[in-house]
Amino acid sequence: MIIYAAQWVLPISSPPIESGALAVEGERIIAVGARAHLTERFPEAPIRDFARAAILPGLINAHSHLELSLLRNALEADEADFFAWLRRITITRLERMTEEDLKLSALLGAAEAARAGVTCTGDASDVAQASFYALREVGLRGIVYKEVFGPDVRTAREQFAKMQESIAALREFETERVLLGLSPHAPYTVSAPLLEMVATYARENELPMMMHAAESQAETDLMLYGRGPFAEGLARRGIEWRAPGISTIQYLARLGVLGARPLLAHCIRTDDADIATIASFDARIAHCPKSNAKLGHGRAPFTRFLRHGVKVGLGSDSVASNNTCDILEEARFAALVSRYDGTSDGDSSGDDRTGHRVSAAQALHAATLGGARALGLDDRTGSLEAGKEADFTVIALDHLHQLPTHDVQAAIVFSSSANDVRLTVVAGREIFREGRLLTIDEDDLRRRLIEAANRLRS
Ligand SMILES: [Zn+2]
Numbered sequence: 001m002i003i004y005a006a007q008w009v010l011p012i013s014s015p016p017i018e019s020g021a022l023a024v025e026g027e028r029i030i031a032v033g034a035r036a037h038l039t040e041r042f043p044e045a046p047i048r049d050f051a052r053a054a055i056l057p058g059l060i061n062a063h064s065h066l067e068l069s070l071l072r073n074a075l076e077a078d079e080a081d082f083f084a085w086l087r088r089i090t091i092t093r094l095e096r097m098t099e100e101d102l103k104l105s106a107l108l109g110a111a112e113a114a115r116a117g118v119t120c121t122g123d124a125s126d127v128a129q130a131s132f133y134a135l136r137e138v139g140l141r142g143i144v145y146k147e148v149f150g151p152d153v154r155t156a157r158e159q160f161a162k163m164q165e166s167i168a169a170l171r172e173f174e175t176e177r178v179l180l181g182l183s184p185h186a187p188y189t190v191s192a193p194l195l196e197m198v199a200t201y202a203r204e205n206e207l208p209m210m211m212h213a214a215e216s217q218a219e220t221d222l223m224l225y226g227r228g229p230f231a232e233g234l235a236r237r238g239i240e241w242r243a244p245g246i247s248t249i250q251y252l253a254r255l256g257v258l259g260a261r262p263l264l265a266h267c268i269r270t271d272d273a274d275i276a277t278i279a280s281f282d283a284r285i286a287h288c289p290k291s292n293a294k295l296g297h298g299r300a301p302f303t304r305f306l307r308h309g310v311k312v313g314l315g316s317d318s319v320a321s322n323n324t325c326d327i328l329e330e331a332r333f334a335a336l337v338s339r340y341d342g343t344s345d346g347d348s349s350g351d352d353r354t355g356h357r358v359s360a361a362q363a364l365h366a367a368t369l370g371g372a373r374a375l376g377l378d379d380r381t382g383s384l385e386a387g388k389e390a391d392f393t394v395i396a397l398d399h400l401h402q403l404p405t406h407d408v409q410a411a412i413v414f415s416s417s418a419n420d421v422r423l424t425v426v427a428g429r430e431i432f433r434e435g436r437l438l439t440i441d442e443d444d445l446r447r448r449l450i451e452a453a454n455r456l457r458s
Contacts (some may be wrong), residue, residue, distance in 0.1 A: 001025045001045045005035045006394060008054040008408045012369045013383035016408055021047075022055055024390040027427040032384045052398035053422060054408060056364075057383050058119025058141075058391035059327040060371025063210070063265045063286035063315025066109030066123050067102045067130045068093070070452060071320040079295060079321070082216050083229035089320060092456075093126065101452050102127045106134035108449055111440060112325045114138050114432045116418035117393030119425070122263060122286065122315070122375050124183045124210060128166075132173035139431040139439045141391060143375055145183035145210045146170055148190060148198055152239045156194040163198065167207070177427060181208035184257075186215070187248050188222055188230040192255055199257045208376055210286070211257065214248040214274070215266035216297050223248050249274035258283045263374055265315060268292055268300040275301070275308045284311040284374040287366065289334045291317035299337050302358055302366075313371030314363075326418040327371075328395075331363035335413060360413040394423035 002024050009020025011032050021035040023042055031038055039047065071089060078085040097105065106125070113121055120141040125131040128146040135142045146166060150159030167182070174180050184190040184198045202209040214220075221228030226243030234241045244251050249270055252258050258281035265286040267278070278285065287302050305312045314334060316325040338358040372382025381391040395416055397405050402420065405411035424432040431439050 001030065001042060003035075003038055003042060003045045003047045004050070004055055004392070004394070005038075005047055006050040006053040006055045007397060009384065010054055010056045010364070010408070010412075011384035012057050012365060013385055020055065022384055022390075022392065024425075024428050027389055027429075029384060029386055029388050029390050031386050050394050050422065052396070054395045054397055054412060055384070056117070056393050056395060056412070057368040057372075058381065058393050058424065058426065059117045059367050060313055060375065060382060061113060061118050061121040061316050061325060061327055062263065062313030062371045062374045063288055063317055064109060064113070064121045064123045064325065065125065065318035065320075066106040066113075066121070066134055067125050067127055068105065068318040068320045069109035069112070070097065070101060070105035070449070070456065071318070072323050074456075075320060081229070082218055082295060082297070083233055085295070087233075096456055099127070099130070101456070102130040103133050104445075104448055104452055106130040107137060107440070107445060109319065109325065110134040110138035110140055111437055111442065111445060112319070113140060114424050114437060114439075115421065116326050116328070117395065117421040117424050118325065118327055119391040119393065120372070120375070120377065120381055122181075122210060122313075122371075124185075124265075128170050128180075129173060132170070132178055135178045136175065137440055138437070139426050139429055141177045141377070141381060141426055143179045143181045143208050143377075144170075144173075145181040145208070148182065148184045148194070150194045151189050151191055151234060151241075152237075153191045153193055156191050156197065159194055160197045160201075164201070167205075179208065181210060183210045186212040186219070187251060188219055188234070195252075195255050195257055199255065199260045199262075202260045202262075208263070209260045210263040210265060211252070213252060213264040213267055214269040215292075216295075217269075219248060220269050223251060247271070247274055249277050253277050253281065261376075265317070266292060266297070266300060267305070268298050270301065272304065272308075275304055275310060279308045279310050282311075284313070284376075286315035286374060287312050287334060288315040288317040288330075289337050290330055291315075291321040293333070293337065294323075295321050302334055302338050306358070306362060311370065311373040312366050313374035314366050324418070327367050328412065328420075329417050331367040331413050332417075334358060334366065335360060335363040360407070360409040363413050364409055390425055390428040392425050393421055396420045396422050
């Protein structure tokens with residue numbers, strides 16, 4: 001048993017504890033409370049004292065694409081056109097990146113996450129083996145959602161059979177902490193019959209599911225009117241598309257997708273009826289405010305998600321559209337963009353000028369327990385509670401840019417970032433400590449990354 005102590009312990013499921021401590025035995029948390037109380041209860045246990053720092057549940061990245069990490073700071077010029085950008089990413093991934101590149105890319109993403117205090121990630125991945133490899137090497141928890149594509153109705157059965165085969169093959173990579181899931185990519189890349197089949201399969205096989213939904217104007221134009229860049233792209237490929245004439249969320253409800261309680265990434269273009277529908281199905285949301293802003297998609301109605309009681313986590317999305325995986329920064333950004341024009345998420349009805357802004361505590365909740373709930377893993381992680389697995393992070397509170405730290409939650413959300421993380425622990429195992437990753441050779445990773453990036457650029 002070890003006792004981890006610090007000036008602050010933030011269990012998230014209960015109020016912050018000053019002079020707090022966490023008792024860890026093997027993989028599990030045994031007790032959380034006042035330091036004096038825990039040292040009295042476990043007098044033999046060694047104490048790791050972090051002094052002016054905060055111990056938090058490990059941060060949860062509810063939406064990532066680790067395998068795209070090698071595309072950080074690339075393809076910037078294409079971003080103005082979302083359709084062209086997505087196409088360039090797909091082409092680069094399929095034609096330029098070798099299997100080794102994808103593994104390296106995912107390893108970069110996982111290493112960055114561990115350094116940022118992230119202990120668990122919901123990773124959407126085309127080449128899912130790369131993601132499994134990276135999470136296991138670095139020692140993270142996660143769900144790898146194998147991506148499914150297939151916009152053409154005529155090939156739906158064939159694509160579904162292929163998916164079943166790859167799911168069966170991927171089962172062998174699963175561990176107790178790295179689980180397999182399914183991700184029909186988006187309504188514009190997966191046909192209605194394929195969506196129905198995948199959702200039924202996910203439900204019957206109890207596989208967690210995630211999907212991109214209600215992200216861009218191009219998607220709305222496709223759903224409501226059957227026009228715009230996605231519609232034109234499908235037409236160029238000779239793929240028939242009949243616009244359902246309803247929002248993405250209502251479309252997913254109609255097809256039975258929401259019945260699988262999926263994690264929906266983005267949900268920017270959602271009105272109150274859509275959010276009520278999401279809540280009624282107990283579907284979840286990965287809120288990705290930085291990626292949404294960077295791609296110019298707009299702002300998701302985070303405060304309204306919370307008001308409707310939807311389970312919401314924060315996601316970095318890929319670092320090709322972020323360009324960092326820093327969930328503390330994501331929390332800060334989520335709070336700031338909810339407030340920036342003085343209305344609640346752009347709701348200009350006038351009754352929201354006060355009272356519905358996202359607080360530091362709400363942002364921190366989304367970055368931890370909210371994310372665990374969104375991924376369906378809150379029985380194991382997301383808060384500091386006796387009986388849960390020991391997933392936690394220690395954040396310094398003594399750097400000049402954080403001082404003074406009158407309100408500890410404000411200090412973490414508004415003054416801290418990944419660079420302030422001192423320790424990352426997954427199920428009792430330290431994977432990052434005081435500037436160094438403990439599970440992989442960081443210098444070797446850096447060297448291989450630069451080589452691969454140079455090759456990709458040439
Ligand atoms: Zn995404």
